[in-house]
Amino acid sequence: MSHESLVSRLGRRVRFGIIGGGLDSVIGETHLLALRVDGLADIVAGAMSIDPQVADASAAALLIDPTRRYPTWQDMLASEPAREDGIEAVVVITPPQFHAEISAAFLEAGIHVLCEKPLTSTLEQAENLARVAEESEAMFTVTHCYTGYPMVREARELIRSGALGRITLIEGQFAAGDPGVLREPEDPTKRHWHFKPSSMGKAVVLGEVGSHAHNIVEYVTGQRVTEVSAQLTTVAERREIYDNAYLTLRFSGGAVGRLWASFVAAGNDHGLAFSIYGDEGALKWEQESPEYLWLYRPGQAATRIARALDSTSEQSRGATRIRPGHPEGYLMAFANIYRDFFSAVLLKLLGEDPGAALQALPTAQDGLSTMRLIDAAVRSHDQQVPVTFNTQPLTASLEN
Structure with missing residues (x-):
């Protein structure tokens, strides 16, 4: 699969928004570097900080149109789907306690989501988000960058x-x-x-x-x-x-x-x-x-x-x-997550199966697995006993 040819065939890049990742973010600049590597997507909207001034300055630094520099993610969600040139994907780079609400809202609006790890703040949030991701026609990926x-x-x-x-x-x-x-x-x-x-x-x-x-x-x-x-x-x-x-x-x-x-x-x-x-x-x-x-x-x-x-x-x-003998490193691994994700979005927009692009990416079920482990580890520590826990995909666990 030629990633560049997907852009040529669609005639444009993916339009996406970014939530968090502003000038006050620890990991934001890394995301911005990684997502630019392959030129598969354009940042056209941003709600980049809970501080309105930082949010505006961060979006301005990316040359985002002033009308699409949003003070909150709710404002972005209210405006973008109604636009003819609205976003098709969103990147969530916030603290974990906000991942579930934000990601679920955009998935339910049919917008593809790439979300920072860990999946959520609590196991209950993770189960709810995994359920939404399972039921949504939009795609969801967790940025476990080292898998790249x-x-x-x-x-x-x-x-x-x-x-x-x-x-x-x-x-x-x-x-x-x-x-x-x-x-x-x-x-x-x-x-x-x-x-x-x-x-x-x-x-x-x-x-x-x-x-x-x-x-x-x-x-x-x-x-x-x-x-x-x-x-x-x-x-x-x-x-x-x-x-x-x-x-x-x-x-x-x-x-x-x-x-x-x-x-x-x-x-x-x-x-x-x-x-x-x-x-x-x-x-x-x-x-x-x-x-x-x-x-x-x-x-x-x-x-x-x-x-x-x-x-x-x-x-x-x-x-x-890059050919052997020339180190690639962390940024290229991170860029592989973005390349695979945006390639999947491009395939979706072309009406084709995104499976090949998605096969190496961490899923909502992978994120849920980690939240199950964390919940069980805390219980094990508190009770000083080994704890066995469910590992089935969410849909299977709900049916049993």
């Missing part, structure tokens, strides 16, 4: 092919410890919302970083976590949330494993990694060395699998933009 890495997709395809045999052990971590997350500011008014219970309760560490570690191991193995035994801890002084989580897990395919999520792994710049073991070998990958995936066989020398080689899978090569 070619070597992550290569790991997924190798495991699907049976290269490791029966999967037995699954290890994932996102253990950060840079100065921005390691300590609380001296002035509590300068505390970022990431470190406030108001965003998603005390288990924020599982939403902000743990969600990536959980998603990526489920993504590459195809197994859902079914049981968790959790130890949640607050390490940093004056902190109101848990900032370290050790989870012992059981998976739907019979594997056991562990997940470590932390803000207080002092000295770690980033810390996302996974190790997947089968009865025939193992795969290991680290986000800070993303160009390479390591394959281990018992009694044999380790094999380094490099990005962009002809021997890698079609899925991995499809996520590759």
